Amino acid sequence: MEPARRILGIETSCDETAAAIVLRHADGTGTIVSNVVYSQLQDHAAYGGVVPEIAARAHVEMLDNLIVRALDEADTRLPDVDAIAVTAGPGLIGGLIVGLMTGKALAAASRKPLYAINHLEGHALTARLTDNLPFPYLLLLVSGGHTQIVLVRGVGDYQRWGTTIDDALGEAFDKTAKLLGLPYPGGPAIEHEAASGDDKRFSLPQPLKGETRLDFSFSGLKTAMRQTAQAIAPLDDSDIADLCASFQKTIADTLDERVGRSLARFKREFADTVDNPQLVVAGGVAANRTIRQRLVETCAGHGFSLVAPPPDLCTDNAAMIAWAGAERLAANCPADPLDVAPRPRWPLDDKSSALIGHGKRGAKA
Numbered sequence: 001m002e003p004a005r006r007i008l009g010i011e012t013s014c015d016e017t018a019a020a021i022v023l024r025h026a027d028g029t030g031t032i033v034s035n036v037v038y039s040q041l042q043d044h045a046a047y048g049g050v051v052p053e054i055a056a057r058a059h060v061e062m063l064d065n066l067i068v069r070a071l072d073e074a075d076t077r078l079p080d081v082d083a084i085a086v087t088a089g090p091g092l093i094g095g096l097i098v099g100l101m102t103g104k105a106l107a108a109a110s111r112k113p114l115y116a117i118n119h120l121e122g123h124a125l126t127a128r129l130t131d132n133l134p135f136p137y138l139l140l141l142v143s144g145g146h147t148q149i150v151l152v153r154g155v156g157d158y159q160r161w162g163t164t165i166d167d168a169l170g171e172a173f174d175k176t177a178k179l180l181g182l183p184y185p186g187g188p189a190i191e192h193e194a195a196s197g198d199d200k201r202f203s204l205p206q207p208l209k210g211e212t213r214l215d216f217s218f219s220g221l222k223t224a225m226r227q228t229a230q231a232i233a234p235l236d237d238s239d240i241a242d243l244c245a246s247f248q249k250t251i252a253d254t255l256d257e258r259v260g261r262s263l264a265r266f267k268r269e270f271a272d273t274v275d276n277p278q279l280v281v282a283g284g285v286a287a288n289r290t291i292r293q294r295l296v297e298t299c300a301g302h303g304f305s306l307v308a309p310p311p312d313l314c315t316d317n318a319a320m321i322a323w324a325g326a327e328r329l330a331a332n333c334p335a336d337p338l339d340v341a342p343r344p345r346w347p348l349d350d351k352s353s354a355l356i357g358h359g360k361r362g363a364k365a
């Protein structure tokens, strides 16, 4: 049997600095041998969001040591790796340059192939590392920078079915938390408040509800939250809890409706070929228990199973980048030249045009 391929992965596209060693075995299964992540959350918390300059500096300071740690923990020397996979976009340009230059230097010094990976491809293929999922499947990516429904047909073969036309879902959580005076990141703070709130007290709008397109919109919801909060100000603790619970429920209803339509479309398109359809969920918002529970129910209602990789592989990490490189290597995709450029904007599906306002924050996936 062919030996396993050993890939070094590097991730620096937003506010996590990460390095990992992953194996891809001849039978297509994978093993994470090491996976180190430095989260810059504390560096940015005081500013209520990611500050690009601070992020880039932190990547410069942390990355070399993290790569050494990832190699050490995997008992691996650079000459032992078969390829180097590094995020080349989308993301913050400063961080991308740090990671890509480092990856190029290591590839040049060790004469190993370099794979310039699309960060979204890392998220899209993680379920094959964790659950050995066969193609095709649907991906719901809900993070601080992206809200997308993607048909994953094969390595390098993606079709975006829906995206946000304004804020990403995590961004909507973060901005709403800020206007309610809750800390950053807003998602966990809102989930915590919502646990003791009445989710029926406020009726909030569900933008794009009923439309056959599969896109999302969250800025109207954020505005409605601001107006509702202003109308009842000053807010006491139970007002905040009720606002958070109503907000979270509206998001869960919206996902139920939008995702439900996507599952129905998948079943129509793959009725004859896929027996056991799967929805993969990834991104930080997938950590929300109310949302996750509703997704389980939505999937069950459509005959799908929900695949949710463990939280540390749903959020940004380098194991997913190494794995995407391993999948590319196994699929005989050509390596990238050493002058490959970082791409701050890089849609997974090059045929889908950017929607108005989409990716405004442009950084995280």
Ligand code: KG4
Pocket (backbone or CB within 6 Å): 014, 142, 143, 144, 145, 146, 169, 170, 171, 173, 174, 185, 186, 187, 188, 191, 283, 284, 285, 286, 287, 288, 289, 314, 315, 316, 364, 365
């Ligand atoms: O995937 P992620 O860790 O980082 C990137 O965006 O790449 O996602 C972070 C986002 C933040 O906007 C955060 O507020 C949101 O995920 N988030 C949550 C929860 N935990 C994190 N949103 C809702 N509920 C949560 N429990």
Ligand code: ZN
Pocket (backbone or CB within 6 Å): 119, 123, 143, 315, 316, 364, 365
């Ligand atoms: Zn991401």
